[in-house]
Amino acid sequence: xxxxxxxxxxxxxxxxxxxxxxxxxxxxxxxxxxxxxxxxxxxxxxxxxxxxxxxxxxxxxxxxxxxxxxxxxxxxxxxxxxxxxxxxxxxxxxxxxxxxxxxxxxxxxxxxxx
Numbered sequence: 001x002x003x004x005x006x007x008x009x010x011x012x013x014x015x016x017x018x019x020x021x022x023x024x025x026x027x028x029x030x031x032x033x034x035x036x037x038x039x040x041x042x043x044x045x046x047x048x049x050x051x052x053x054x055x056x057x058x059x060x061x062x063x064x065x066x067x068x069x070x071x072x073x074x075x076x077x078x079x080x081x082x083x084x085x086x087x088x089x090x091x092x093x094x095x096x097x098x099x100x101x102x103x104x105x106x107x108x109x110x111x112x113x114x
Contacts, residue, residue, distance in 0.1 A: 004032060004035045014068060019067050
């Protein structure tokens, strides 16, 4: 197993379930670049012989931004539940309210709509 192969698997699942779409391609590629960097480390040492203490935190930040971490999924699910509750309280039903609720959730979670 490698970080790259597991990242590709996670990205494929996120594309399949709608968490990610083609608009996220650039950030996904940046995440894969960092994953390749992590896979190239030997005992935390990069090809230049220096300790790499930035790749893993950077990888986690990109993963979080893409909604690929457990905490990001919990945050998004909670925001979705709150938006659904607010929509019900406001008298919104299915249909049009769903789109506006999703937009509100994405904004609350710091993600772009679309």
